[in-house]
Amino acid sequence: TTAPGVQLYTANYLDGSSPSPSMCKEGTKYPQWQALCLETQTYPDSVYAGGEASIPSEGKDFARGRCFILHPGGNEYVHDVEYEFREV
Numbered sequence: 502t503t504a505p506g507v508q509l510y511t512a513n514y515l516d517g518s519s520p521s522p523s524m525c526k527e528g529t530k531y532p533q534w535q536a537l538c539l540e541t542q543t544y545p546d547s548v549y550a551g552g553e554a555s556i557p558s559e560g561k562d563f564a565r566g567r568c569f570i571l572h573p574g575g576n577e578y579v580h581d582v583e584y585e586f587r588e589v
Contacts (some may be wrong), residue, residue, distance in 0.1 A: 502541040502582045513534040541582050 517530040524532065 504541040510538040
């Protein structure tokens with residue numbers, strides 16, 4: 502990823518009844534910890550630990566934890582993520 506951080510969600514709040522199985526694919530129930538999500542992002546309220554001089558020029562905004570706010574007609578935002586899955 503081109504983002505410096507990853508947020509991990511573990512579906513801890515799921516209990517098999519919420520969301521309602523009628524809203525889920527093929528009536529599936531999702532019990533606790535039956536899913537995960539990896540969300541790449543900047544660090545919330547981050548301070549770059551390596552110091553200003555060690556921040557690569559192309560990563561200065563991410564390294565500072567900058568939040569990107571998108572506006573119609575504004576600058577283009579590009580964020581790349583590549584996933585690779587293997588059998589263990």
